[in-house]
Amino acid sequence: MANEATERAPGCSAQLVGFDFASKREFALGVGELEAAFERQNFVWIDVTFSDVDATRAWLTELGLISDDVIDEALTREAATQLSRYDQYLHFVVSECHLVGRALELERIDCVVAARFLLTIHRHGASCLDAVRKNYPQDFQRFAKTPSFLIYELWDQLAESYILVQRALEERVDELRIRLVQRADDEAFNRVAELGSDLLNFRKVLLPARTVLQDLGTRRSLFLSSTTQPFLMNLVGTVEHVQQELLVDRDILAGALELQMSLVAHRTNKVMRKLTVVSMIFLPLTFLCGVYGMNFRNLPELEWRHGYALFWFTAGAIAVLVGWLCRRAKLW
Template structure:
């Protein structure tokens, strides 16, 4: 089998194309201009393009018969998973994703499938597309039965990326959960807020992916073979499991934050209790000091020989009585 060659990875704008022969189980790199001849010979063609080259390659793409609205959508659309059916092709938008430090990024990939071609359009290097290219020769030789094999491969590698991203989210949740146990600063709460927003964003990616997969697996189409549909249906279960793990991570993060707030509230209550005990002890003593600190001449206790000692005796009795009372009530 010929070795697979790829366009210069430093120039993503260079078209990439291969010819797949299902009879001989061979994969052969071709030029974009030769795609029409390969299709006319009964072979299947996969072309991978950068959006900036769509207009320049318009003449070569005419042989595919891709609707104009698909081209325009690939140039200006949002990275939201969706699909549309046309008389001569099936158009899907797949949302690749990746985590770079604390940044959650989406990568749009437009996939157009016809009877004899697969056209993918994306701006940056997308890991799941590169994974399909890397594994294509071996997987094609051993597993390919129909052209919709490539649809399965794209979704399979995409779901692997979703699982990887979910595992990375799970690790971040676990780290933040541990950090909430110790000293907490404002940066930690900012990171928790970012993670919560990323989890919600990821959920918005998974829900449309589940809907598109369900439609592809259950609705008959000449672009998706009956042999491929059961495998796509199994992928729906995979998306469901990722969604369940995602919801579990959100609950764990929420419970950890609530536990931290409860712990802070408990510590505040303990401090307030201690301050209350001090206030209770000093309130009657403050009253006595206030009474005998008044500047009235007719105050008999001021001229009493044992007045000073009696004051301290009363002070000690009140303090001792209050301490005994508070200790019995378990307030100390």
């Protein structure tokens, strides 16, 4: 944005933009102008992208806006949505989700909201924050009355990203469902396992996100306008809807897998029934072969002229009879 200033520091960069809600004016400023902006009762959004933990820790400590504990947590912890309340500010963590190929990746974004500033900290580029930068100028001019509108803008973009991820996962579920029915192989089962893991991980993101969002939307705070809270509660419904759709996707995937297992079991049963018929036919024939294969001299049929023909007639009659009985019993 034209009204943003970018500050370069060792191991990180910061984009700063100031807001004057009385005159509906936004303006660029540097880190050295923060104190003057605070004295003028302006609100400042500071977005920090870091690559080096130690250098960024030193820069944030020198900035002096948040405590060392919050700095360490923001720079070293894994992505996990949570909310902490302090006397001087609110600190909440959100997890941005996006799909890279077939892998679900999470990006931790720490947000610190105080009376005069919003500080966002993240390691890599955050698409939801880019969307906030793109969309907030119009909302700021038309609707915004308090700095809390930035919190709503952030959660609105997060909810939109959750919807997009859920739709992408839904397409993968439908693709795998068709593949399991038509042509199941080892790769298909591996992809089912991967997708099941992604669905579970995504659910682990949505559950705390809903809890934090509901807390922000219901519990009063000095740093969050009461006029913004009803809009945050509307987003709670959006996140709940995504959760329900995710559960449906998981049920569909489980149903497709169970159907495939049932088809495999059915095909196995058909093969076993055929093998059973063959065994039933050859079992009495094996008995006859065993009898006439014994090394006894007193076997009258061996000396009889028509003994060989009688053996084959008996064997054929038994095979036909057993086959007819199996057919009648619908074994094949």
